[in-house]
Amino acid sequence: MEYKQIATYDNYLLANMTLGMLQENEIDCHLKDEYIVTVDPLLNPAVGGIKLMVSAHDFPAAGVLITEAENEYLKEIPCPFCKSCSLVVEEKTDRPDSFWGRMKNLVAYGQEELHQKYYRCQGCGGKVDEIPSSL
Ligand SMILES: [Zn+2]
Known part of the structure; x- marks a missing residue:
């Protein structure tokens, strides 16, 4: 299975919230470089943040879900x-x-x-x- 990077996060909480939201919608996805960022935030710029990887098959659906969730969330901010x-x-x-x-x-x-x-x-x-x- 091929995975594509759909988003990067500096924020550990936000990365995990998004991951959980996608998994609830049966999107095949995982986080990459999560461990490095969590252990040492100073390394964050070096690895380019926490990468949210989504299977190529679910990629379009995941993009729609993320945008919807984000716009929903932004209304409160x-x-x-x-x-x-x-x-x-x-x-x-x-x-x-x-x-x-x-x-x-x-x-x-x-x-x-x-x-x-x-x-x-x-x-x-x-x-x-x-x-x-x-x-
Ligand atoms: Zn303003």
Whole structure:
């Protein structure tokens, strides 16, 4: 069975919550590098966070579930700047055109493409890197 990385997490709790949610929906998935991050958070940037791996077969369904769950969760989270509950997910993929650009990412991060994920407040336009944890 082939597995693909669907998301990365700096936050151990969030990674496990998402994993549990997917497993409840009978998605075949697991966490990778969880152990390293948990033992030593300082190593986190080096390994690129906790990786959520989903079987290629369940990948599209998992993507839908994650987005739904996240948007649901975001409705409850006030913006750290203006306190309005209007955060939305924004994603950016950096895939360099040049061979050397991709090689650089591969060497530095272990993958050719860099996915960036953050949250944007529709109220004040502020950018939030990580969901303010209310767990
Ligand atoms: Zn705001």
